[in-house]
Amino acid sequence: MSSQTETKTTETVSSYQPKFNLGRYIRRNGAQLGIFSVFVALWIFFIIMAPGTFLRPQIYNAFMATIPFFALMAMPLTMVIIAGEIDLSFPSIMAMGMISFMFTHSVTNSVWLAFLAALLTGVIIGWLNGIIVVKFGIPSLVATLGTQFFWRGAVLVLGQGRSGTLVYTRESLLHPLLVGKIGDSFPVQMLWLLLIAGLTWVLLNRHKFGAHIYLIGDNVKSAELMGINTGRTRILAFTFLGLVSAFAGVVASLQVTYFWPSLGEGYLMRTLAAVFLGGTSVFGGVGTLFGTFIGAFIIGAIEAATVAIGLTGFWTQLIYGFIIVLSVIMHTFLRKRME
Amino acid sequence: MNYRLELKNVSKSFGEVHALRNVDFQLGQNEVVGLLGDNGAGKSTMIKIITGYYQPTSGEILFNGQKVDDLTVPKARELGVETVYQERALAELQTLWRNIFLGRELVNRWGLMDINRMRAETHRLMTQSMGFTSGAVTPDSRVGTFSGGEKQGVAITRALFFDAEIIVLDEPTMGLSLKETEKLLHFVSDIKTAGKSAIFIDHNIFHVYSVSDRVVVIDRGKIAGEFFTKDITLNDLMDKMIHVAETGILEQE
Numbered sequence: 188m189s190s191q192t193e194t195k196t197t198e199t200v201s202s203y204q205p206k207f208n209l210g211r212y213i214r215r216n217g218a219q220l221g222i223f224s225v226f227v228a229l230w231i232f233f234i235i236m237a238p239g240t241f242l243r244p245q246i247y248n249a250f251m252a253t254i255p256f257f258a259l260m261a262m263p264l265t266m267v268i269i270a271g272e273i274d275l276s277f278p279s280i281m282a283m284g285m286i287s288f289m290f291t292h293s294v295t296n297s298v299w300l301a302f303l304a305a306l307l308t309g310v311i312i313g314w315l316n317g318i319i320v321v322k323f324g325i326p327s328l329v330a331t332l333g334t335q336f337f338w339r340g341a342v343l344v345l346g347q348g349r350s351g352t353l354v355y356t357r358e359s360l361l362h363p364l365l366v367g368k369i370g371d372s373f374p375v376q377m378l379w380l381l382l383i384a385g386l387t388w389v390l391l392n393r394h395k396f397g398a399h400i401y402l403i404g405d406n407v408k409s410a411e412l413m414g415i416n417t418g419r420t421r422i423l424a425f426t427f428l429g430l431v432s433a434f435a436g437v438v439a440s441l442q443v444t445y446f447w448p449s450l451g452e453g454y455l456m457r458t459l460a461a462v463f464l465g466g467t468s469v470f471g472g473v474g475t476l477f478g479t480f481i482g483a484f485i486i487g488a489i490e491a492a493t494v495a496i497g498l499t500g501f502w503t504q505l506i507y508g509f510i511i512v513l514s515v516i517m518h519t520f521l522r523k524r525m526e
Numbered sequence: 527m528n529y530r531l532e533l534k535n536v537s538k539s540f541g542e543v544h545a546l547r548n549v550d551f552q553l554g555q556n557e558v559v560g561l562l563g564d565n566g567a568g569k570s571t572m573i574k575i576i577t578g579y580y581q582p583t584s585g586e587i588l589f590n591g592q593k594v595d596d597l598t599v600p601k602a603r604e605l606g607v608e609t610v611y612q613e614r615a616l617a618e619l620q621t622l623w624r625n626i627f628l629g630r631e632l633v634n635r636w637g638l639m640d641i642n643r644m645r646a647e648t649h650r651l652m653t654q655s656m657g658f659t660s661g662a663v664t665p666d667s668r669v670g671t672f673s674g675g676e677k678q679g680v681a682i683t684r685a686l687f688f689d690a691e692i693i694v695l696d697e698p699t700m701g702l703s704l705k706e707t708e709k710l711l712h713f714v715s716d717i718k719t720a721g722k723s724a725i726f727i728d729h730n731i732f733h734v735y736s737v738s739d740r741v742v743v744i745d746r747g748k749i750a751g752e753f754f755t756k757d758i759t760l761n762d763l764m765d766k767m768i769h770v771a772e773t774g775i776l777e778q779e
Contacts, residue, residue, distance in 0.1 A: 412599070413599070
């Protein structure tokens with residue numbers, strides 16, 4: 188026994204290379220493979236039903252232009268949900284960030300300072316969400332239900348319910364940097380989505396922070412007994428979501444060079460749907476960013492596809508609901524099989 | 527002589543409830559101390575103070591004769607306290623390697639987790655210390671799929687892997703089969719051979735008696751008394767425990 192009680196962390200150990208086992212691989216990655224299959228099946232279905240639309244690049248450029256608006260937020264939201272929490276306030280953070288943007292611009296006449304102010308606003312509101320949840324011990328569903336109303340109300344009060352033009356941003360480098368086009372067609376916001384997704388992936392899968400997110404969502408008591416600062420980790424997760432939400436708010440507003448005080452309101456449900464569609468468990472401890480990414484593209488494609496196939500827009504929500512319920516049943520089934 | 531660990535006049539209250547009152551406790555070098563007491567006597571509270579999970583309301587904690595203020599879980603770990611908790615403190619949906627390194631993941635020079643090294647270490651520990659022989663379990667297996675004994679093996683291995691000086695075992699035999707229990711008791715005796723100290727808590731008085739050098743009896747938040755196991759027979763110890771439970775008084779010769 189004595190040999191085992193000494194720290195072996197510094198010693199080099201022969202690297203461990205597990206033998207590849209297809210059955211095991213499928214079991215372990217069932218959720219991702221499942222949602223990816225749904226994605227491919229839907230895609231093939233769309234191509235068969237509307238080849239004129241789905242065999243041309245235009246529809247994909249349109250997807251890559253509009254899906255990032257909510258897919259951006261779906262990344263850090265996945266992290267928050269894996270930690271066993273939820274956030275309903277991010278659509279209001281999008282709008283509140285833009286209030287700061289426009290106010291700062293009106294004072295300083297600088298688009299860059301305005302951009303920074305928006306991001307800072309997101310950080311502060313996200314941090315406050317975390318503080319309310321962690322320090323006051325309020326369940327995040329209720330806490331962010333409250334802050335969601337509060338910040339939407341703040342947007343209306345501070346902006347007097349007015350909308351406003353953002354045409355002036357076109358003269359700044361910020362506009363092409365956030366929502367420009369590469370080679371006249373490829374939307375830059377898609378690169379931002381890939382960047383944020385990559386960054387979140389590293390945080391979640393390669394950094395201690397992400398390991399602690401999974402542990403907290405799985406068993407918060409164990410995490411505490413093992414000395415993990417569960418409060419700080421959760422506050423940081425909310426703060427990160429706040430930052431990205433404000434960023435998404437600027438991107439979505441610059442795309443149309445206009446600010447509406449209702450900015451973000453349509454994104455609450457589809458962002459949550461993307462996360463759950465991707466196989467993240469509402470109970471915490473389980474979930475992947477890959478799943479969320481695919482989930483976001485399924486959600487984003489359904490609306491356009493419904494119309495392209497020749498159904499009226501009335502069908503969209505019905506199909507949304509159908510696919511979400513079906514996928515969540517699939518995930519639950521796969522999770523049971525895994526155990 | 528310095529004790530490896532000493533509690534001086536430690537009290538802990540939760541609001542109106544006094545979980546511990548003026549507790550004095552010593553753990554020597556190379557000693558296994560058994561803690562006995564009824565449910566709610568204060569055993570778990572005392573353990574959680576030693577591991578830094580709770581901060582005492584008053585009193586002092588000394589490691590090797592040095593007073594330590596504001597003991598936290600990471601600080602206690604630095605001082606060499608490792609704990610096998612009653613709840614085992616495992617994250618059941620996570621993989622084996624994540625559980626072994628829970629809360630102190632190995633990182634590379636970029637500050638990112640060194641997953642390959644953690645997997646390799648886990649793989650080595652699986653065969654050397656956890657006793658997994660079947661090929662079905664890998665470092666990437668989910669801990670939730672393990673049996674009670676296997677889970678306990680994970681919790682113990684985790685405590686041993688990091689250079690522990692004091693190993694705290696809080697009800698480690700709970701939910702174990704007879705064979706697994708026997709293995710565990712062997713392991714506690716091995717701790718002493720390795721020059722470490724241990725605090726052993728169990729409901730089962732036979733287990734405590736068989737592995738401890740000294741038994742400390744705790745009752746209603748107070749230390750009721752202590753015996754060296756070499757000075758008392760198991761039957762006498764049992765009689766005294768029953769008497770304490772009934773009257774709150776421990777007769778000490």
